[in-house]
Amino acid sequence: MRVLPIGLSFLGALAMSAQAQAELWTPVAADSTLSFSAEQQGAAFEGLFNKFTATFDLDPADPTTARIEATIDMDSVDTLYDERDEALREPEWFDVERFPEGRFVSEQIQKAESGYLADAFLTLRDATQPIALQFTLETLPDGRLRFEGQSVVSRLAFGVGNGQWENTDWVGDAVTIRVSLILEQSLP
Amino acid sequence: MAQTDRQYTAPARLFHWVIAGLILYQIPLAYYMIGLPLSPDKLGSYALHKSIGITIFAVSAARLAWRWLRPPPPLPANLGPATRRVGAFTHGLLYCLTFAMPLVGWLSSSAANFPVSPFGWFTLPNLVAPDGELHERLELAHRLLAYMLFGTLSLHAGAALYHHFILRDGVLRAMLPFTGNRS
Numbered sequence: 001m002r003v004l005p006i007g008l009s010f011l012g013a014l015a016m017s018a019q020a021q022a023e024l025w026t027p028v029a030a031d032s033t034l035s036f037s038a039e040q041q042g043a044a045f046e047g048l049f050n051k052f053t054a055t056f057d058l059d060p061a062d063p064t065t066a067r068i069e070a071t072i073d074m075d076s077v078d079t080l081y082d083e084r085d086e087a088l089r090e091p092e093w094f095d096v097e098r099f100p101e102g103r104f105v106s107e108q109i110q111k112a113e114s115g116y117l118a119d120a121f122l123t124l125r126d127a128t129q130p131i132a133l134q135f136t137l138e139t140l141p142d143g144r145l146r147f148e149g150q151s152v153v154s155r156l157a158f159g160v161g162n163g164q165w166e167n168t169d170w171v172g173d174a175v176t177i178r179v180s181l182i183l184e185q186s187l188p
Numbered sequence: 189m190a191q192t193d194r195q196y197t198a199p200a201r202l203f204h205w206v207i208a209g210l211i212l213y214q215i216p217l218a219y220y221m222i223g224l225p226l227s228p229d230k231l232g233s234y235a236l237h238k239s240i241g242i243t244i245f246a247v248s249a250a251r252l253a254w255r256w257l258r259p260p261p262p263l264p265a266n267l268g269p270a271t272r273r274v275g276a277f278t279h280g281l282l283y284c285l286t287f288a289m290p291l292v293g294w295l296s297s298s299a300a301n302f303p304v305s306p307f308g309w310f311t312l313p314n315l316v317a318p319d320g321e322l323h324e325r326l327e328l329a330h331r332l333l334a335y336m337l338f339g340t341l342s343l344h345a346g347a348a349l350y351h352h353f354i355l356r357d358g359v360l361r362a363m364l365p366f367t368g369n370r371s
Contacts, residue, residue, distance in 0.1 A: 040231065040302065041231055041232075041234065041235035041238070041302065041303075041304075041305060041308075042235065042305035042307075042308030042311070043302075043303035043304065043305035043311040043312075044303065044311065045301050045302065045303055046301070079301060080300075080301040080318030081300045081301045081302065081318065081320065081323070082320055083300075084300075084301075087226055164227055164228055165228065167228040169228055169232060170228045170231035170232050170235060171228070171231065
């Protein structure tokens with residue numbers, strides 16, 4: 001009669017693993033932001049990308065198995081100053097005419113001291129560089145997930161700000177990317 | 189306290205000429221930077237213009253405090269009330285402008301989401317939320333204040349020369365540096 005409990009627990013484990021399988025999650029646009037902070041004239045300023053999409057192949061119970069992909073509409077850059085946005089769309093910066101999209105693809109995710117660390121590839125213009133994105137993931141009471149990530153990248157590594165803008169006296173090289181997302185499960 | 193001394197105190201003269209020098213540097217710098225194409229040099233010139241502007245604001249505040257502690261010497265007794273009033277008005281306007289121009293510039297930078305960092309030492313808070321339309325209005329205000337400054341400065345310098353060469357009453361000498369004549 002010991003077969004039954006074992007059988008039950010086996011079934012339970014099966015159900016668990018089925019439930020723990022990766023699910024598809026996507027950001028709720030209204031509650032999600034992709035922002036960046038850069039230094040100009042010795043002072044930090046903030047900017048946003050208003051349009052981006054992302055898919056998270058994710059098991060909330062074990063984010064280290066996740067695969068994250070995102071596409072950024074580079075034309076949607078918004079630094080709250082039109083003239084600067086126009087300049088950023090020019091060939092010297094994002095060159096949105098030739099490179100309308102930025103891409104983010106995660107490679108490997110590991111547990112970090114607080115939260116997780118995703119080794120990923122970021123593509124801006126025609127340059128693809130490895131970056132490290134630190135993030136935390138939290139399940140909200142309504143079942144949605146809060147994803148908060150941050151990565152510091154070198155703009156020059158991507159050729160963002162080329163020619164005269166390789167000078168970093170007045171526009172710093174380091175750019176902090178911040179990702180703040182509310183994820184909801186999307187039907188496959 | 190009977191103030192028979194006809195000369196401004198040394199700190200008062202230092203404040204005056206430091207601010208004068210900075211303003212005279214700001215004006216050509218402004219025209220130079222406006223004319224530049226977008227470039228690191230342009231950003232650097234704007235950064236310098238803002239840094240000097242904030243310096244003018246700070247020195248003007250110190251100057252005003254000093255003026256309150258050590259009032260300026262009396263004007264020559266033979267000056268009529270109308271002349272005194274024009275002088276007081278011009279000086280008042282110049283004081284206002286040394287505060288208003290940096291402040292409007294700072295506001296304008298804030299509205300454009302260009303935080304101001306004097307000489308890169310520290311970053312001033314943005315005074316208003318970024319707003320393109322507000323930025324344009326503030327930029328226009330900064331320009332109009334500049335024109336007002338040109339007019340007032342011309343009147344001020346002209347009056348100083350008038351006192352010195354026509355009236356020969358020592359009003360300019362009261363503010364000149366390196367004139368240790370305190371009798």
